[in-house]
Amino acid sequence: MRASWLALGLVAAMWLLALVSGYDVVGDVDITHASAGPSAAHWLGTDHLGRDVFWRLVTGSRAFVGPGVAAACVALGLGLAAGALAGWSGGLVAVACRYVFTVVASVPRFVLVLLACAIYGNSVWTLAVAAGVAYAPTVGEEVYARMQAFRRAEFVLAAEAHGVHPARILGYHLLWVNTSRLAARHALQLFAFLLLVETTLSYIGAFGATAGFGVQEPTPSWGNMMGFEWGVPDANAWATAAPALALWSVLVAALGASQRLDER
Amino acid sequence: MRRELVLAVLAALGAFVAALAGVALLLQILLASAPGDAADLISDDPVLRAALVEAWRLDEPVLSRWLAWTVDAMGGDLGESLTYRPGQAVTELVLPALARSLVLVGGALVLSLTGGLGLAWWTAGRRSATRRLVQALSVTPVFLLAWLLMAGLNEAAFGLMEGGQIARPAWFALPDEDSWLKTLLAISVLAVGSSALGEIHAALEDELLRIQRASFVEALRVRGVALGPHLLRALLAPLATIAGGRASFFVGGLVVVETVLHVGGLGSLLWQACRLRDYPLALGIGVVAGALVCGARLASDVARITVDPRLSRAP
Numbered sequence: 375m376r377a378s379w380l381a382l383g384l385v386a387a388m389w390l391l392a393l394v395s396g397y398d399v400v401g402d403v404d405i406t407h408a409s410a411g412p413s414a415a416h417w418l419g420t421d422h423l424g425r426d427v428f429w430r431l432v433t434g435s436r437a438f439v440g441p442g443v444a445a446a447c448v449a450l451g452l453g454l455a456a457g458a459l460a461g462w463s464g465g466l467v468a469v470a471c472r473y474v475f476t477v478v479a480s481v482p483r484f485v486l487v488l489l490a491c492a493i494y495g496n497s498v499w500t501l502a503v504a505a506g507v508a509y510a511p512t513v514g515e516e517v518y519a520r521m522q523a524f525r526r527a528e529f530v531l532a533a534e535a536h537g538v539h540p541a542r543i544l545g546y547h548l549l550w551v552n553t554s555r556l557a558a559r560h561a562l563q564l565f566a567f568l569l570l571v572e573t574t575l576s577y578i579g580a581f582g583a584t585a586g587f588g589v590q591e592p593t594p595s596w597g598n599m600m601g602f603e604w605g606v607p608d609a610n611a612w613a614t615a616a617p618a619l620a621l622w623s624v625l626v627a628a629l630g631a632s633q634r635l636d637e638r
Numbered sequence: 639m640r641r642e643l644v645l646a647v648l649a650a651l652g653a654f655v656a657a658l659a660g661v662a663l664l665l666q667i668l669l670a671s672a673p674g675d676a677a678d679l680i681s682d683d684p685v686l687r688a689a690l691v692e693a694w695r696l697d698e699p700v701l702s703r704w705l706a707w708t709v710d711a712m713g714g715d716l717g718e719s720l721t722y723r724p725g726q727a728v729t730e731l732v733l734p735a736l737a738r739s740l741v742l743v744g745g746a747l748v749l750s751l752t753g754g755l756g757l758a759w760w761t762a763g764r765r766s767a768t769r770r771l772v773q774a775l776s777v778t779p780v781f782l783l784a785w786l787l788m789a790g791l792n793e794a795a796f797g798l799m800e801g802g803q804i805a806r807p808a809w810f811a812l813p814d815e816d817s818w819l820k821t822l823l824a825i826s827v828l829a830v831g832s833s834a835l836g837e838i839h840a841a842l843e844d845e846l847l848r849i850q851r852a853s854f855v856e857a858l859r860v861r862g863v864a865l866g867p868h869l870l871r872a873l874l875a876p877l878a879t880i881a882g883g884r885a886s887f888f889v890g891g892l893v894v895v896e897t898v899l900h901v902g903g904l905g906s907l908l909w910q911a912c913r914l915r916d917y918p919l920a921l922g923i924g925v926v927a928g929a930l931v932c933g934a935r936l937a938s939d940v941a942r943i944t945v946d947p948r949l950s951r952a953p
Binding site: 473474476477478479480481482483484485488489490491492493494495570573574577578584585586587597600604618621622625626629 | 653656657658660661663664665668669671672673773774777778779780781782785832833886887889890891893894897898908909911912913915917920923924927928931932935
């Protein structure tokens with residue numbers, strides 16, 4: 375648990391460092407030091423254009439941290455609102471909300487994100503909103519189930535008998551007290567999902583024949599850092615190993631932390 | 639009982655049709671809500687634009703566009719490709735790709751379910767780190783797993799070729815869509831990567847532990863009956879639920895695995911359609927992908943009801 379939060383804290387630190395560092399992603403090309411190994415000047419060595427791998431790794435965190443938080447906000451906003459509305463109202467409203475959940479969940483998330491990027495343009499913010507919308511039905515269904523379970527619970531009936539306003543019962547007693555852990559778990563899972571989608575799109579988009587989506591060179595992303603070094607002879611191994619290990623570690627940390635929240 | 643079963647199956651069938659109609663409408667709304675309109679994204683040429691507006695009924699409301707598209711689709715007409723293979727029927731492009739992709743999705747489902755079941759059988763009730771280990775390894779993204787395997791295979795083949803031990807394999811360094819090795823690789827990567835195996839293993843282990851604590855298992859144990867067949871039978875309904883839920887992830891994963899490994903299919907076709915802004919083709923593939931997910935859900939519901947008829951009486 376602690377290791378998971380430590381890893382996620384490190385990502386947040388990388389993101390802050392990337393914001394204040396002022397690293398020049400276009401100007402940092404030094405062909406005389408191409409594919410160099412780790413040294414005091416370049417902690418993780420350089421890629422085949424002589425660019426510093428450590429700084430590109432740090433800057434690459436900007437491609438998913440902000441959009442990951444935005445995607446979590448979209449998914450939780452839509453999922454909590456629609457799930458609570460369906461569970462609280464019941465009847466036709468619940469049927470309509472759950473039908474929308476089923477329809478959105480019937481399109482595979484990756485397919486929906488790709489279609490959204492093709493239609494609205496390729497940007498990490500389109501990706502964030504699309505990932506949030508694609509994930510919202512999962513949150514909505516769980517919130518609905520919880521609302522159904524607690525709608526007629528004794529503590530809700532007691533609050534109603536004491537004249538507590540319905541908005542306070544829904545917002546505090548049901549949503550805040552009973553779904554905050556659920557929301558935190560889904561926020562972590564969605565963060566992992568967005569990282570996965572962003573790196574995948576950027577990796578595939580790093581090749582000429584399949585370019586078009588994800589973060590494009592020279593802006594770094596952990597995905598395009600790996601794709602850009604694919605097949606380069608005598609490449610610095612850290613140029614691909616570092617983003618791959620970082621990606622795997624953050625995914626393990628985010629999913630591990632979300633599971634511990636589930637178990638507690 | 640039989641009447642209840644038939645009604646439950648009919649209800650599942652109705653849910654399938656309603657969900658599929660909703661998917662087509664959702665994708666039409668997505669296209670209609672594009673900045674400007676879909677024809678603007680393709681061309682500035684006024685003649686081509688006017689033709690596109692007429693062909694796609696862009697001057698009509700979304701609902702009538704959706705209705706017309708659905709009527710055409712029911713007759714097997716999903717429109718014509720615009721930029722990928724201009725003029726060719728979308729159905730002609732989608733059907734062969736669908737056949738190839740079904741092999742990958744079906745193979746990945748079978749492999750991940752049998753692998754997950756075997757692991758769950760082995761680890762259930764034991765104190766072991768296997769569950770954590772499987773989950774940690776399975777978290778590896780599909781593209782990274784495919785990349786690692788291809789890099790390893792290429793290196794090994796290159797070493798053997800340099801040593802004169804083998805001739806150049808067909809799949810080496812070139813796209814080879816018909817390679818059985820790449821198909822097998824794609825199935826394995828899809829079945830394991832992006833948490834597929836880890837989640838299926840964890841879900842089946844939890845189910846197995848729940849069933850092992852059930853009173854009927856205790857009774858069988860007291861009578862000295864072999865538990866294996868009874869546990870497997872009780873696991874069929876959860877297996878169907880997991881398979882139905884997992885199909886969506888495998889269909890989404892097709893885009894990644896087919897594009898990275900250069901295996902032709904629905905996923906790589908969708909990538910190219912999106913890249914070239916071939917909207918009729920992308921819409922057709924999106925609806926077919928939705929149909930696969932809804933179809934898997936329908937099959938899972940029917941299987942669960944058949945295996946455990948009590949579920950047909952569930953509210």
